[in-house]
Amino acid sequence: MSEALETLSVAWNVISKAFRPALDSRNNDGYLPSYEDLKASVELLHQHGIAHIVEEWFFETLQQDLREIIVPRFWSHFDFQTAGADGDPDTSFGSKYFRVLLNAVKELHSSFQLYIPCVSQLQCLHEDLQAEEDTLPSEAQTFLQCSYLSLASRVHLVLKALLLAKIPQQFSNNLINFYSRAFKAFQIKQPLEKYEEEDLDDQLECPACENDNENCCCVEVLNTFQEVNQHLKELNLLEAVAGDAVTTVAYRHIQDYVQKTCKGNYENSYMPQLERWLDGALLMWMQSVYSESNAEYVVLICNIKEQMNHFLYETYTTVRMEELFSIIIEFPESQAALEDLKVCLEKTNLRQNLITSLKNSLERRLLHPGVNTADILTAYISAIKALRILDPTGVILQLVCEPVRKYLRLREDTVRCIVSSLTDDGCGELASELMKGAPLLLDDNYQADEEDVNWESWQPDPSDADPTKTTQSHRSHDIISMLVSIYGSKDLFVKEYCVLLADRLLSTFCYDTVKEIRYLELLKLRFGESQLHQCEVMLKDVADSKRINTHVNSEKMIADFRVGEFPLNAMILSAQFWPTLREEHLQLPEIVEKALESYKKAFEALKGNRTLCWKGHLGLVNLDLQLKDRTLNFSVSPIHATIIWHFQEKARWSLEALSAVTRVPTSALRRKIAYWQTLGILREEATDVFVLEEEEPQRQSLDGSVLPDEEEENGSVMASSQDQREEELQVFWSFIVGMLTNLGSLPIERIHSMLRMFAMQGSGTTGCSIHELRQFLDRKVREQKLVYSGGYYRLPRA
Amino acid sequence: MKVVIKSWTSVASWRWIANDDNCGICRMPFDGCCTDCKMPGDDCPLVWGQCSHCFHIHCIMKWLNSQQVHQLCPMCRQEWKFKE
Structure with missing residues (x-):
């Protein structure tokens, strides 16, 4: 028994020598048992059925060594840092650090290297054991089966765990x-x-x-x-x-x-x-x-x-997301960036962030009162084009531009801006877009096109598409459609175009309508024939007027009607089809009135049963001013012509007298006289007295005193929409008068509710808000047709 | 000073010389056109009857063609005769 114990203890000695490499000087007697000895010793243990504990013991000692010696030694290399790492690491620190790191790693490596032969020996023994697995006691068998990892990887695992457990900050x-x-x-x-x-x-x-x-x-x-x-x-x-x-x-x-x-x-x-x-x-x-x-x-x-x-x-x-607004503004120069971005966007998950960020930057940089409507539109058009590249399905566009569209809807001049740029003479964005001539696609007239030719290449909408909105095919990319759909209907645009066209025809008085007809045809392709019928009549009126003019000014007619002291042309309108024109009083010079009268007679003779109503304040006059020292040629409006005409008779007019002759209110007259003042032809001699300058005045004397604002009042010949609105409210005036006659005085709320009850029910009359009514009544107060006191309106005593 | 008018362009609107504003048949303004027409004026003229009522020519012709027995003015029920 004791002999057996002794042999066992010798064998154990051999084993512990072999598997515990000498770190430092610890039991370093230079003796390393050979593999044969080792094997014999293990064999001995095996005979006693305890060979499997060798492995367990090895890991125990390894961990102990690591924990107590190797790992602390490794980290101790970096101790100098706690002293020196306060400032940022400069170059010398850096290179020092390199050396330290290198040394530490080297040392760790070399001390760990000592264990490697042990591990390989152990591995061999382990395999031998496994070969004889059947002879082992059951306890050892389970132990062998547990260790599915190779010994080497287990050793490394232990090292990693123990090393990283102590990692300094x-x-x-x-x-x-x-x-x-x-x-x-x-x-x-x-x-x-x-x-x-x-x-x-x-x-x-x-x-x-x-x-x-x-x-x-x-x-x-x-x-x-x-x-x-x-x-x-x-x-x-x-x-x-x-x-x-x-x-x-x-x-x-x-x-x-x-x-x-x-x-x-x-x-x-x-x-x-x-x-x-x-x-x-x-x-x-x-x-x-x-x-x-x-x-x-x-x-x-x-x-x-x-x-x-x-x-x-x-x-x-x-990076691009932050710059996307500028990228859009710079489109099409920025196309390359957009294509890059598209590729990247497909591979990353940043789509939602991109939408949010672009939306924000649009709102921040575009949608505030400091930006012109035209600029917003330009940016919007750019965005449509640019985002089309980024996302061909148009979902990003739809999501991002919703605030822009909402904002544009609030701006009063949006429609005007769009329409005028549509028919811009220059090579405007929209004008060229119009040339493409595709019909408008709006929500209301869209019919589902089920027979899609490319059904095989169909792609589902992106996940962030709004399912309540239209499908992909419908999310049109046509810029004009997108702009028109801001308002959801064509009517506003057609109406605005009519006004614009009328304005243009009546300010240039150009009888050549080839260009306008071309635009009209293009617009008809988009907005449909029936909507633009009105404009067609307008253009036909121009063509007819041209023919009538030639006819009336022909020799025979001149002989018959004596229309002929100067060439008189007319623009004869079919009033039903034109926007409401601005009404103004103006007494033209007698000679002109006569000519108009003759023209009217000629027209009546030409077109039986029809007559003309002149709108003398509208038109264009080409005249020569023969002054003492010079002759000047002008193209002016009839009122300007009339004013200067009167200065032929006498060189000095008071504002009052001139107002009486021309039947133009003094305030308006003064504004018109300003035109001649700026040209240096009339001069305000004293307050409200104007005098003709026969000779060219010295430049200096012109500055300072005269030179009133050149600003022409609203150049449009059309009645403003506000005037038209007031015209509509005029319908209610008789109701209001009746009400106030019977009931004395009323507050505005009563007037409004009674109007709603009695006057606004008819289908033809439009409703009016209390705000509009207040404006209307206040104007009547100013015109002294009403009296307002203490919150009550009443009629003035007759 | 002398002002020489070289040309004067003015604006006028035309209207029919009729005793009413709207056509009694189509209820459209005389100065507009009947429901079938696109262009007013020469393309859609008025005609007067001897009873002095007037209509768009297209409207009254349609009316007269639909009357089998007597051709009456739709306004006054007198026999319709075109005014010479």
């Missing part, structure tokens, strides 16, 4: 610092390709380590870097210790590079360049970190590559 920052420096050095020394545009050869300083070229420590840094990586890899710690730092450094450099390359420049496509850089510079570096060549490594690099690519796309998208 500063360590990861310093590691990032280390890898980032290594990356810079790598880029400089990288012989393959240069991605930086600046020529490095010319610089005295190495851009990576900021030392003189001669003292450049990049090579040294790179060597350290390689060595550290190599050791860590052999310890199987590379991913665990450095993985984070490497990725962080890579991310930082991607961010920097993307910012540096693309920010603020939208005209070139950067994606290929960025991808090339990523492949060439960054991934090369990462490969050099993980350099190894087995299957596992290939998978790892693939993963990293994918991850980095994804991050590149994300970074690019983020």
Whole structure:
């Protein structure tokens, strides 16, 4: 029995010697048992059925050694930091740190290396044991079956766990610092390709380590870097210790590079360049970190590559997202950027962020009172075109531009802006769009087109599309349709176009309508024939007027009707089809009145049973002023002509007298006289007395005193919409008078409710708000047709 | 000073010289056109009957064609005769 114990104890001695390598001087007598001895000893243990405890014991001692000696020793290398790491790590600190890191890793590596032979021996024994598994006691069998990991990986696992359990705070920052420096050095020394545009050869300083070229420590840094990586890899710690730092450094450099390359420049496509850089510079570096060549490594690099690519796309998208407003404004120059962005957007999950951010920047930069409606429209059109590239389904556009459309709906001059740019003479955006001549697609007249030809290439809508809105085919990309649909109906646009057309015809008095007819045809394609019928009549009126003019001014007619002291032309309108014209009083010169009368007679003779109603205040007069020292030619409105005509008879007129002759109110007359004043032909001699300047006045005398505002009042010949509205309210006036006659005085609420009860029920009359009614009544008060006191309106005493 | 008018362009609107504003048949303004027409004026003229009532020519012709026995003015029920 005691003999057996003794042999066992000898065998155990051999085993413990073999499996506990000598760290420091601990039981270091240089004796290492041979594998045969070892095997014999284990064999002996095995005979006693306790061989399996060898493994257990080995791990126990390994852990103990690691915990007590190796790991604390490794971290103690970095203790100097607690003293010196307050300031930011300068170059000397950096290189010192490199050495420390290298030494620490080296030491860790060498001390751990001692265990490697033990592990391989143990592995052999383990396999031998496994071969004889059947002879083992059941306890040992279960033990063997449990250890499915290979011994080597278990050892590494223990090391990793114990090492990382003690990691100091500063360590990861310093590691990032280390890898980032290594990356810079790598880029400089990288012989393959240069991605930086600046020529490095010319610089005295190495851009990576900021030392003189001669003292450049990049090579040294790179060597350290390689060595550290190599050791860590052999310890199987590379991913665990450095993985984070490497990725962080890579991310930082991607961010920097993307910012540096693309920010603020939208005209070139950067994606290929960025991808090339990523492949060439960054991934090369990462490969050099993980350099190894087995299957596992290939998978790892693939993963990293994918991850980095994804991050590149994300970074690019983020950078562009902030600039998207400017990109839209600069469209089509920025097309390249948009195409890049589209690619990136498909690969990342930032669509929602992009929509939100663009929406915000649109609202912030566009939708406030400081921006002209025309500018908003231009931006909107740009957005339509640009976002069409980014997202062909139009969902982003729909989501982003909703606030813009809502805002445009609130602006009064939106319709006018759109219509006038539609028929802009210049090569305006919309005018050229109109030329395409596609019919309008609006929500109300859309019929589902089920027979889609390309049903095989059908794609579902993006997930953020509004399901209550139309489907993809309907989300039209036609710019004009989009603009018209701001209001949801064509009527407003047609009405506005009529006014615009009338305005143009009656201000130029050009009988050549070829261009207008062309526009009208184009518009008809879009808005439909019936809507624009009115405009067709207007243009026909112009053509008819031209014919009638030639006829009336023909020799025979001149003989018959004596229309002929000067050529008189007319624009004869079919009043039903024109917008309401501005009504004004103007007594024309007698000679003109006579001519008009003759023209009217000629017209009546020409067209039986029809007559003319002149609107003398409208028109265009071409006249020569023969002054003492010069002759001037003008094209002016009839009222200007009338004013100057009267100065033929006498050279000095008071405002009152002139107002009596022309039957124009003095305030309006003064404004019109201002035109001649600015030309230096009339002069205000005293208050309200104007005198003709026969000779060209000295320039100096003109300044200062005269020169009233040149501002012509609203140039339109059409009645303003407000005037028209008041005309409509006029219907209620007789009701109001009746009410006030019977009931004395009433507050506005009563008047309004009674009107609603009695007058607004008819289908023809439009309703009116209490606000409008107040305006209307206040005007009547000003005209002294009503009296307002203490909140009550009443009729003035007759 | 002398003002020489070289040309004067003025604006006028035309209207039918009739004793009413609207056509008694189609209820459209005389100065507009009947419901079938697009262009007013020459393309859609008025005619007067001897009873002095007047209509768009297209309206009264349609009316007269629909009357089998007597052709009466739709306003005054007198026999319709065109005014020469």
